Amino acid sequence: MSSEAQEKWAMNANIAMAVVLPLGELAAIGVTSWVVVGAALDAGGATRIGILFGYCLLLLVLLIAFATLVLQVWVNPGRVRKSEEATPLGDVYLCNHTGDERFCSDCGMTKPNRTSHCHILGFCIDRYDHYCPYASGAVSATTHKNFFLFVLYASFYTLFSSITIAVFLKERIDRSDSKPASWIAALTVSSLFFFFSAGMVAESMKNLLANMTSVENLKKGATQYIAVRGRAANALQTPILNPRLRQITSVIGETERDGQFYIIFMLNPGFGPLWRRGPMENFKSVMGESFLDWANPFSRSPIVKAGKDELRYTWGFSVEALMLEYGCGTFSRNRPKHLSIVSGEKSSVFRVRG
Numbered sequence: 001m002s003s004e005a006q007e008k009w010a011m012n013a014n015i016a017m018a019v020v021l022p023l024g025e026l027a028a029i030g031v032t033s034w035v036v037v038g039a040a041l042d043a044g045g046a047t048r049i050g051i052l053f054g055y056c057l058l059l060l061v062l063l064i065a066f067a068t069l070v071l072q073v074w075v076n077p078g079r080v081r082k083s084e085e086a087t088p089l090g091d092v093y094l095c096n097h098t099g100d101e102r103f104c105s106d107c108g109m110t111k112p113n114r115t116s117h118c119h120i121l122g123f124c125i126d127r128y129d130h131y132c133p134y135a136s137g138a139v140s141a142t143t144h145k146n147f148f149l150f151v152l153y154a155s156f157y158t159l160f161s162s163i164t165i166a167v168f169l170k171e172r173i174d175r176s177d178s179k180p181a182s183w184i185a186a187l188t189v190s191s192l193f194f195f196f197s198a199g200m201v202a203e204s205m206k207n208l209l210a211n212m213t214s215v216e217n218l219k220k221g222a223t224q225y226i227a228v229r230g231r232a233a234n235a236l237q238t239p240i241l242n243p244r245l246r247q248i249t250s251v252i253g254e255t256e257r258d259g260q261f262y263i264i265f266m267l268n269p270g271f272g273p274l275w276r277r278g279p280m281e282n283f284k285s286v287m288g289e290s291f292l293d294w295a296n297p298f299s300r301s302p303i304v305k306a307g308k309d310e311l312r313y314t315w316g317f318s319v320e321a322l323m324l325e326y327g328c329g330t331f332s333r334n335r336p337k338h339l340s341i342v343s344g345e346k347s348s349v350f351r352v353r354g
């Protein structure tokens with residue numbers, strides 16, 4: 001088989017898994033329901049009502065989260081089309097060392113900020129995180145909130161199911177020494193899925209709090225380049241004043257794009273996530289403003305609400321610090337006198353150049 005045919009085969013296999021695994025999950029939910037409801041009906045009085053109520057509530061919430069996720073993944077996976085490459089560059093854009101925009105050779109187009117190519121689906125995706133066959137497709141700008149709620153509610157549901165089945169199974173063994181295979185199967189599957197989904201909750205939470213995707217996480221250890229709009233001045237001869245910034249970045253050139261002047265910065269691996277602001281602001285940028293938004297699978301992520309507006313991704317504090325050092329960019333908010341930079345584990349506060 002040629003390497004192209006192999007690639008095509010792997011793509012199709014991944015897409016087939018994205019159909020098979022969700023169906024398997026539904027089958028597992030069916031078996032679990034049968035066992036848990038059966039056990040609850042065997043119990044008496046308040047226990048029966050309590051378990052049935054808790055179980056049905058968690059199941060309903062999980063199914064809603066699952067349905068909204070799958071719908072969004074198939075209807076709007078966050079694909080970036082060639083016609084969208086001509087969006088204005090804005091104050092800052094990711095580039096290569098010569099100041100050219102990042103280019104996707106598979107799609108034959110320039111990539112807007114935070115866009116990455118998905119090799120399984122074969123197109124570029126906005127804020128692409130990863131391809132998850134358990135979630136039936138790509139986790140991205142349009143699906144990240146749904147994905148987080150799905151794994152969160154799946155962990156609640158599987159924890160409740162595992163504990164309920166384990167308790168009733170033990171009782172049953174003590175009473176009659178019977179160990180039905182369906183109970184053991186349901187317990188095994190639900191506890192495995194609990195560890196799996198709880199792990200995904202922890203991983204997703206970490207990324208949400210740092211305003212980072214899994215793809216961007218992989219680039220943390222690499223040198224990156226950004227171009228920042230500024231005044232046409234000799235930026236190359238102007239030293240960076242802040243000692244911390246000086247350690248993690250340097251000016252390597254200047255370029256003109258769309259009639260605007262840009263300064264090209266090289267960012268060392270220690271620069272940290274480019275969009276990281278405060279943990280709460282990071283979390284809200286994907287999950288929504290209030291607790292009601294966070295928990296509600298029907299309430300759309302602010303990223304989705306903002307449509308294709310490039311400005312919906314606010315640059316992180318470290319990038320803003322660079323903009324301020326060189327009097328670059330435009331700030332709609334009040335310009336801060338002091339700015340704290342978080343980079344790696346360290347944080348520092350410094351006075352902004354006047």
Ligand SMILES: [Zn+2]
Pocket residue numbers: 104105106107108116117118122123124
């Ligand atoms: Zn692409």
